Amino acid sequence: MTSSRPPLNRALAEFGTTIFAEMSALALRTGAINLGQGFPDTDGPEEVREAAVRALRDGRGNQYPPGPGVPELRQAVAEHQSRFHGLRFDPDTEVLVTAGATEAIAAAMLGLLEPGDEVIAFEPFYDSYAACIAMAGARRVPLTLRAPSFRPDLDALRAAVTPRTRLLLLNSPHNPTGMVLTREELTAIAELAVERDLLVVTDEVYEHLTYGVEHVPLASFPGMRDRTVTISSSGKTFSFTGWKVGWVTAAPALVSAVRAAKQYLTYVSAGPFQYAVAEALRLPDAYYRDFREDLRRKRDLLSAGLEQAGFRVFRPEGTYFVTTDIRPLDEKDGLAFCRALPERCGVVAVPNVIFYDDAEEGRSLVRFAFCKREDVLRESVERLRRL
DSSP: OOOOSOSSOHHHHTTOSOHHHHHHHHHHHHTOEEOSSOOOSSOOOHHHHHHHHHHHHHTSSSSOOOTTOOHHHHHHHHHHHHHHHOOOOOTTTSEEEESHHHHHHHHHHHHHOOTTOEEEEEESOOHHHHHHHHHTTOEEEEEEOOTTTOOOOHHHHHHHOOTTEEEEEEESSOTTTOOOOOHHHHHHHHHHHHHTTOEEEEEOTTTTOBSSSOOOOGGGSTTOTTTEEEEEESHHHHTOGGGOOEEEEOOHHHHHHHHHHHTTTTSSOOHHHHHHHHHHTTOOHHHHHHHHHHHHHHHHHHHHHHHHTTOEEEOOSBSSEEEEEOGGGTOOOHHHHHHHHHHHHSEEOEEGGGGOSSHHHHTTEEEEEOOSOHHHHHHHHHHHTTO
């Protein structure tokens, strides 16, 4: 008997296959250089990889780890927040380990929202934000960041808050634009959240990847310690994206709400890798400085090459992505451009339009990743010049 019910939840049916899966498959099919999906083409520090090997051999994490995460990693996360940001969290009650930042976002939306709640998020937003808000039965309210600076309109943010607004979902350093919120902007956001009694979830996975500007966690501002859920992960900082080790830091009541949802998603994951990430977080300051400087050079290399190839380039303040406008190339449709690009010159990029509710605002914007080897970036630039 065939069911007459639709195969997918209507709230999720619109999302389909992610653009990253489509573009990565296109890269494999055509043999193109993949500057679309944000993963490095080299592994992270050897000592961190060896820490994972030791954990496997010692039998640490090969069976289910504790639900909140192994104590060693929760302690390391708490130490990291204190060391870099001056924030103190109790590793037993205020730190939760997740299957990457993506699960942390999903669990936060499911654990903190009720059907009908409104969530304000910066547009363009990472594609999982929209899906996670939909799964929670909430309504997303985009606040558009506009080229060339992609700075938030704080008056528009205040005007977007309604009696149904429950939560602000922020991402800084911001993917895909590379914008990093300033102290002045964060102060205004914090004051608004306190005034309107809003929760805030902050995605800070690129916290160590800023270039000439500082990253300041929103949780460090007055009134925000007990209303902010801060999310980060190991993948972007240590170049082991396949390990999927992320974390949440927040006040106990908020962590409990997120954990209540998280336990029905993966429950636990990445046991041996949790021990390795605990060691990674304790790497000396020189590691973080050198990693950031390496990516700054790659940002400049790719940005200059894209400019020479005819793109309008919006050089990012953070992350490892650069957004471009294709209109100087007499192109208008970023999605069509990206689908044709591998055949035209052997490079894969991602169309920013998929990060927008306002399709016209993002139609001509295209994102490239620069977390690749320099020789790969140089070859990509040579290929792009064929345009």
